Amino acid sequence: MKSLKENCQKAHIVIIGSGIIGKFNALELSELGFQVTIIDPTQLQNSSNAALGLLMGNMYQKRRGRSWDLRKQSIELWPQWITFLQKFNCKLNIEKPLIQLTTNEEKFKKLEKFINENNDQNLRILERDSIFIKNINKAFQTKNLKGMISFKDGRINPFTLLQTLDKYLKHKKINFSKGEIIKIKKLNNQWISTTRNNENIKSDMIILCNSLKAVDLIDSISHKIALKPVLGQAMEIEINDAEVNLLSLPKQFSINGKNIIPKSKNKLIIGSTDEYSIKPEENTFEKLTNFLDKKPTWLIKGKISKKWYGIRSKPDGEASPIMKNLEGGLILCTGFYKNGILLAPACSKWVANEIKNYLF
Numbered sequence: 001m002k003s004l005k006e007n008c009q010k011a012h013i014v015i016i017g018s019g020i021i022g023k024f025n026a027l028e029l030s031e032l033g034f035q036v037t038i039i040d041p042t043q044l045q046n047s048s049n050a051a052l053g054l055l056m057g058n059m060y061q062k063r064r065g066r067s068w069d070l071r072k073q074s075i076e077l078w079p080q081w082i083t084f085l086q087k088f089n090c091k092l093n094i095e096k097p098l099i100q101l102t103t104n105e106e107k108f109k110k111l112e113k114f115i116n117e118n119n120d121q122n123l124r125i126l127e128r129d130s131i132f133i134k135n136i137n138k139a140f141q142t143k144n145l146k147g148m149i150s151f152k153d154g155r156i157n158p159f160t161l162l163q164t165l166d167k168y169l170k171h172k173k174i175n176f177s178k179g180e181i182i183k184i185k186k187l188n189n190q191w192i193s194t195t196r197n198n199e200n201i202k203s204d205m206i207i208l209c210n211s212l213k214a215v216d217l218i219d220s221i222s223h224k225i226a227l228k229p230v231l232g233q234a235m236e237i238e239i240n241d242a243e244v245n246l247l248s249l250p251k252q253f254s255i256n257g258k259n260i261i262p263k264s265k266n267k268l269i270i271g272s273t274d275e276y277s278i279k280p281e282e283n284t285f286e287k288l289t290n291f292l293d294k295k296p297t298w299l300i301k302g303k304i305s306k307k308w309y310g311i312r313s314k315p316d317g318e319a320s321p322i323m324k325n326l327e328g329g330l331i332l333c334t335g336f337y338k339n340g341i342l343l344a345p346a347c348s349k350w351v352a353n354e355i356k357n358y359l360f
């Protein structure tokens, strides 16, 4: 009898879309021995390249249901993948911990209740006199910040991650096609993906990882799937205040829902917005800096040194993400409106299991 790896080597899988979800699926499947082809016309202009890379898994307050299960599995899988990928880039790492702060008393009470009920050593309420709170209060000129610290959550640099995955995929000689797929069909037990230039790519299975555009490739009569675009903006701000050293702050934290990542003594990243739109508005600075009643003076005077955005897909009428085995050999993996970086390992594990069940 042939081994699983020998059987996998024969099967060819096409992945449409090369954001984090497409690339992570390619990694998982390639390690199982499948022949993989990734197809994407513009791999650098996607929401994965806009992400901040925060992995908010363990601090997720709903500790049951599908969303928690995916998070829990990803939290367990990430360290194993990091160890594996460090062979291709020793700098790839998850920076821990992650701090979540609020000025809203009600929200803080919920946090306290969550921590008291969960008896998880990796989650703690931050004491008022903790060095983290002291430094953040001092820099942001506030007195009333409260919150929690999660020692199991953190941040992975999305740019480094995507680059490392590229290095791995190149090393494994994974086929990469720069086409845009405009049509897929099944013929004599094989799938055919047709590019805009009329090139046909044959495979045993297709995984749709092309975010919003996935719905254009599936039969809308048999499969009722709706996705809405959600724009997310982020920016890097340069400050000019000799008395503030942004490196005295934790490596990553959030205040009232805005994520903050100090980059150097005088630069920080703030993100991100959730807008039902595909075009960024002009008032990004205001939108991203209005997380406190009174902004610190250095932030008011700060200058945007970079800004960027990404368009994500939000499922309309069902939970995020959408992972479905649509019909013999066609898998849908989309709707990662948030947390696509965090959830990539658990989702690619699910896809791999579906593929194994379909083929063997």
Ligand SMILES: Cc1cc2nc3c(=O)[nH]c(=O)nc-3n(C[C@H](O)[C@H](O)[C@H](O)COP(=O)(O)OP(=O)(O)OC[C@H]3O[C@@H](n4cnc5c(N)ncnc54)[C@H](O)[C@@H]3O)c2cc1C
Pocket (backbone or CB within 6 Å): 016, 017, 018, 019, 020, 021, 022, 039, 040, 041, 042, 043, 044, 045, 046, 047, 048, 049, 050, 051, 052, 053, 054, 055, 179, 180, 181, 182, 209, 210, 211, 213, 214, 231, 232, 233, 234, 271, 272, 273, 308, 309, 310, 311, 312, 334, 335, 336, 337, 338, 339, 340, 341, 342, 343
């Ligand atoms: C500002 C911002 C901050 C974020 N911060 C975080 C964070 O801190 N943590 C986190 O976990 N997540 C974060 N996210 C969310 C995360 O970026 C997404 O969940 C994730 O990137 C979704 O990945 P994806 O592969 O599904 O989609 P994408 O990265 O958008 O990739 C889809 C790919 O499909 C390709 N494609 C489309 N149509 C076709 C076609 N017809 N043929 C071939 N290819 C096609 C596109 O070119 C694209 O490359 C953030 C997002 C934004 C915008």
